Amino acid sequence: MTLPRQIMPGRAYLITRRCVQRQFLLRPDEKTNQILLYCLGVALARCGMEVYAFNAMSNHYHLLVFDVHGRLPEFLRYLNLMTAKAMNFRWKRRENLWSVEQVNVVLLLDDEAVLAKSVYTLVNPSVDDLVERIEDWPGISSWSAHAYGRTMVIDRPVGFFREGGPMPEQVEIKVVAPRRAANPDERWPLADWNERLDDETKRVPDW
Numbered sequence: 001m002t003l004p005r006q007i008m009p010g011r012a013y014l015i016t017r018r019c020v021q022r023q024f025l026l027r028p029d030e031k032t033n034q035i036l037l038y039c040l041g042v043a044l045a046r047c048g049m050e051v052y053a054f055n056a057m058s059n060h061y062h063l064l065v066f067d068v069h070g071r072l073p074e075f076l077r078y079l080n081l082m083t084a085k086a087m088n089f090r091w092k093r094r095e096n097l098w099s100v101e102q103v104n105v106v107l108l109l110d111d112e113a114v115l116a117k118s119v120y121t122l123v124n125p126s127v128d129d130l131v132e133r134i135e136d137w138p139g140i141s142s143w144s145a146h147a148y149g150r151t152m153v154i155d156r157p158v159g160f161f162r163e164g165g166p167m168p169e170q171v172e173i174k175v176v177a178p179r180r181a182a183n184p185d186e187r188w189p190l191a192d193w194n195e196r197l198d199d200e201t202k203r204v205p206d207w
Contacts, residue, residue: 005105009070010184012052014117015063016104017080020096024058025087028139035086036061036140037154038161041171043079047071052178053118055125056140062121064114066179076103089160110181111188118178119200122146127204134201145175146197149190 019025026032036056040063044051048071052064065075084097108114125137134143145152152173161167177193180186188196 005073007067007070007072009068010066011072012064012066012108012114012178012181013072014106014108014121015065015076016060016106017063018060018099018101020099022059022099025091025097026056026061026139027058028056028137031090031157031159032087033138033140034154034157035090035160036083037152037173038157038171039079039083039086040140041152041154041173042167043075043082044173045171046078047075049075050176050179051142051173052114052176053121053146054140054142054175055121055137057124057128057130058139062124064108064118064121072105076105086157086160108181111178114178114181115196115200118197119204122197123201123204142175145173146194149194 026036033056040051040054043049044065048069050066050068052066054063055061065072067075080098080103087097088094106117108117122134122141122143125131125139125141126134131137134141135147137143144150152175154171154173156167156169156171177188177190180188
């Protein structure tokens with residue numbers, strides 16, 4: 001049995017979740033991307049989380065978040081449950097979407113750890129030789145938000161989420177510059193953060 005995870009507000013985490021038997025159940029296309037982004041946007045808003053970086057590969061996702069209110073377990077449960085239901089509906093399947101392994105959650109203790117794990121998240125497709133450049137990956141990624149400083153607006157997907165139901169018609173995802181570990185009330189200046197990300201991703205072999 002694993003030890004209970006200490007949950008406190010004001011902490012940054014890298015989250016990794018894999019599909020059952022590493023199947024390609026998140027393989028990117030327009031509908032899958034919309035479902036993943038919509039579920040992420042709803043979960044972030046519901047639990048008051050901040051997002052620093054994300055990337056969904058075909059059989060797993062990476063997500064960097066800042067837990068403002070100490071609601072990480074609620075966030076993970078809601079995000080993974082809603083995503084699983086919507087994706088199973090999309091693929092017309094009833095089995096588990098996620099691996100039985102516990103979701104991997106890594107506490108990031110300092111600014112350099114946040115930077116390193118952000119780079120790791122963003123370069124996943126190019127390091128795995130799936131694309132030549134980060135921006136060529138067809139799956140969901142926060143790279144465009146980092147590069148262009150925009151807010152993503154996602155419409156409610158058609159299908160599992162019924163029209164006129166309780167789920168919002170649109171959600172927004174705003175990727176923010178990380179808070180400083182030593183002083184969470186202070187953030188990296190956005191221009192500096194984007195510059196560091198750009199520099200560090202280009203240092204990664206095979207980027």
